[in-house]
Amino acid sequence: MASTSKLLKWRPTLHQPIFSSRLSTSTSIAAEPLSEPDHSPPDPPPQQQSQTFQSQSSSSSSQSSNPELIITRMLNNRDWTTRLQNSIRSIAPKFDSNLVYNILHATTNPDQALNFYRWLERVNLFTHDTNTTLKMIQILTRYSKLNHARCILLDLPKKNLPYDEDMFVALIEGYGRAGIVQEAVKIFQKLDSNNKTVKSYDALFKVILRRGRYMMAKRLYNAMLREGIEPTRHTYNILLWGMFLSLRLDTAVRFYQDMKSKGIEPDVVTYNTLIHGYFRFKKVDEAESLFAEMKEKNLMPTVISYTTMLKGCVDAGRVDRAVEVFEEMKNSGIKPNAVTYTTLLPGLCDADKLVEASNVLGEMVARYIAPKDNSVFMKLMNCQCEAGNLDDAVNVLKAMIRLSIPTEAGHYGLLIENFCKANVYDRAEKLLDKLVEKDIILRPENSFEMGPSAYNPMIEYLCDNGRTVKAETFFRQLMKKGVLDSVAFNNLIRGHSKEGNPESALEIATIMSRRGVPSDSDSYRLLIESYLRKGEPADAKIALDHMLEGGHQPDSSLYRSVMESLFEDGRVQTASRVMKSMVEKGVMENMDLVSKILEALFIRGHVEEALGRIDLLMQNGCEPDFDHLLSILCEKEKRIAALRLLDFVLEKDIIIDFSNYDKVLDTLLAAGKTLNAYSVLCKILAKGGATDWSSRDLLIKSLNQEGNTKQADILSRMIKEKVASPPKKASRAT
Known part of the structure; x- marks a missing residue:
């Protein structure tokens, strides 16, 4: 083709090294065989090499x-459209x-590459050869589109x-x-x-051995020898x-x-594999011997x-020897x-060996x-903290930041916990500020979360030192991660209460409930007292209800x-x-x-409520001063309340004292409540009470004057009967 001014560098992917002589940073030692292929990838076609040379010398214009x-x-x-x-x-x-x-090599979307590949032949723009077909199969297998690759391969004879x-x-x-071994075999x-x-x-071999099919590998090896194919070092x-x-x-x-009997000398990769294998079997001395033999x-x-x-x-626990190997490695220029x-x-x-660990970290x-x-x-951070090297532990966190490794809540938590244990709260608070400011707690990818041993001492410290709002801001982030710690909640309630913010404390208490x-x-208790200091007794009552609902018993x-x-x-x-509530408890x-309180209820007209409270008191073995209550109600001319209480x-x-009977009757009679007075006096007489009320004759007279002659007659007879038989001693207090 006349002009391909810039040709992307040809990168074969078919025969990548199984284990290169340099360890990839993305591959663990045991993940792949410690070997490199002996087969070099096929060279690009000569015409392609020529065009690559041309592309390197062409101008960007x-x-x-x-x-x-x-x-x-x-x-x-773009999408694949007409x-x-x-x-x-x-x-x-x-x-x-x-x-x-x-074009296929440079296309990053395998679906687009496949669409382009098929379209060229469908519209008769190009007939694919071995090179383009191989490239398409390589692309499809790299992206695990194995069925498409298989179809392309098996259609080649057509x-x-x-x-x-x-x-x-x-x-x-x-x-x-x-991981589809059977299809690979087919x-x-x-x-x-x-x-x-x-x-x-x-x-x-690589496919089946990765899946542990060592017996199949042995059979395949023997079959290879029978076919006259000689194994290589690779x-x-x-x-x-x-x-x-x-x-x-x-x-x-x-x-x-x-391998050695066939005259194939082991290379570095062979020794690497053997050394690694012997270490897996805890044969440390044999591995050391192989390492020395390789250098010899x-x-x-x-x-x-x-x-x-x-x-x-x-x-193997030979850390000193590991350090020696590490130093030898660096001295060798590796x-x-x-x-x-x-x-x-x-x-x-x-x-x-924390000093050596710090040095290695600094080198990294x-x-x-x-x-x-x-x-x-x-x-490393935990070891430094356990050894009391808090500055070195902080340096580990700084190293993470310099290496652009995301710091997590657990890292900060470990430092905060140990600073709190050492009573270095100012440094712990600075770490907490960074933790909250950067929303590190809320990162969904966190694998190390902050534990109670870290956040509880910090929250307690802030609440004890007038910074409960900061503590709550911090803890609310923890709550978003599902933390519902009782100690932390209670510390926040105490802190807000001490600082005169009972509303915030009650909000926390509500969340807890x-x-x-x-x-x-x-x-x-601190919350209630905080409301009382602010002169908000109604809110104090709400807090008291919360306390009771929580199963707690307030003191008297x-x-x-x-x-x-x-x-x-x-x-x-x-x-x-x-x-x-107090009496019920x-x-x-x-x-x-x-x-x-009872007196005020009667005076304000809440008679039923007052009587209910009196009944509750008596059920719990506590009798109020009825004489005092009746006397006060009569003095205040609360006739209905006095009448109900006397009933x-x-x-x-x-x-009760008989004088209080007289006071109630006098109050009723003075107010013209003759029938009420009649009813009360009848009850007193029926209970065996005394008949020497000074105004009894006046009551009978008033009843007659009001036309209640029947009631007057009944009362007169009852009094005469009582005079004939003196009242019981127990019915009158002395």
């Missing part, structure tokens, strides 16, 4: 006219193998295209990554023996890795001996070699990677290398404080309800105040 670049951008940014297809036609009316290959082993290898590896079996090399065997490296992975030490040793053969250990040794020593640091740091922590920060497992920071969080009686002094405050505020009925003190006394056979 010509990129706008580059059809490859334009089509790639369109595929990456309009897009027409646009592609207008940009490149003709396609050749290089152009199609490079297109008169020969099978290519690289296509089978790509599909085998794709099924392997997906694809392998479809490969003609004439096109089969050690490359496809290696791919299948083959043995895969087999060794797989047998160690399946914990088949004896089989791995036999493969190693077989002038095979330069790689970062994988040293990291494998280091990990094995740490796992720079540790993220896996190395991630392996070494926990071992240093477990061995209490200086080189800007983050570990693969971020939990190592929590472990609604969510079923256990409360503390002392917190409610608290009841008195609330009742007295309500009474002085003129809220007699509310005070009466508090009195009722069995608190029988403060009777002087109870008497005042209650007579009904309950309560003994």
Whole structure:
């Protein structure tokens, strides 16, 4: 093709190293076989190499006219529509193998790449060859679109295209990554023996051994030998890795001996695999010998070699030896990677080598290398805190920030907890400010949450020092994460109450009640007292109700404080309800105040309520001063109230002073309530009371004058009968 001014760099993906000589920062030591393939990827076609050279020398100004670049951008940014297809036609009316290959390679969307691939043949713009077909299969397998890749591969005979082993290898590896071993085996079996090399065997070995099918691997190995295909060093490296992975030490040793018997010298990857395998079987001395043997053969250990040794020593508890290996590694000019640091740091922590751990951490920060497992920071921070090295623990947090590792609530919580234990609350509060300001608690990806041992001491400190609002702001973030801690809630109630903010305290108490969080009686006492200090007795009563609903028993002094405050505020009925709660709870003190409340109820006309309270008192073994109440009511000329109270006394056979009978009768008679007076006097006489009321004759006269002669006659007869037989002693108090 005439112009491809900028050709994207050709990157083969078919034969990636199984284990490269450098340890990838995204791959753990045991994840893949410690080996590299002996097979180099196929070179790009000569014409493609020529165009790559041309693209490197072309100017940027010509990129706008580059059809490859334009089509790639369109595929990456637009939906597959008829309009897009027409646009592609207008940009490149003709396609050749290089152009199609490079467009497929640069397309980031596998669905778009497949649409483009199929469309070219459907509209007869291009007939795919081996190179473009291989690229399409590689793309599909990389994105786990295995059915599409399989269809393309098996349709090759219909297109008169020969099978290519690289296509089978790509599909085998794709099924392997997906864990579908049986399909990988079927694809392998479809490969003609004439096109089969050690490359496809290696791919299948890797797939089946990753799944622990070591017996299948042994059968496959024997079949390969029968077909006359000789294994390579790479083959043995895969087999060794797989047998160690399946914990088949004896089989791995036999493969190693077989390798040497064929005259194949082990390379660094072989030694790495063997060392790692022996460490898995806790054969530390054998691993050490292999490491020494590798160096004796002038095979330069790689970062994988040293990291494998280091990990094995740490796992075996030989941390001092691990430190030696680490220093040797650096002295050899090999720079540790993220896996190395991630392996070494926990071992240093477990061995209490915190100075060395701090130095390693500083080295990581200086080189800007983050570990693969971020939990190592929590472990290191915890060890420093346990050793009392709080400054070093803070440095761990700073290192995380410098390495752009997200800090979590648990990290701050650990520091805050230990600063509180050391009574360094000012530093703990500064950490808390950052925690709240950045909403770290609310991050959904947190794996380390803040525990009660961290937030409770901090909340208590803030509440005790006049900063309850800050404490509540902090705790409300914790509540959003589902924290409902009783200690924290009660501390907030105490703090708000002490600071004169009972409304905020009551809001917290309401939340506790609604969510079923256990409360503390002392917190409610402080809340009630806070309302009383503000002169808000009605709200104090609400808080008292909350306290009772929470199952707490206020003491008599608290009841008195609330009742007295309500009474002085003129809220007699509310005070009466508090009195009722007090009596029902069995608190029988403060009777002087109870008497005042009863008196006020009668005077204000709440007669039924007052009588109900008196009845409750008597049921609980406490009798009010009826003589005093009757006397006051008569003095205040509360005739109806006095009459009702006297009726209650007579009904309950309560003994009172006879003078109070006279007072009530005199009050009724003076008010012209002759029938009421008649009724009361009859009840007194019926109960065996005295008849020497001075105004009895006046009452009889008034009844006659009002036309109530029958009542007057009955009363006269009753009095005569009583005079004839003196009244009972018990009916009159002395």
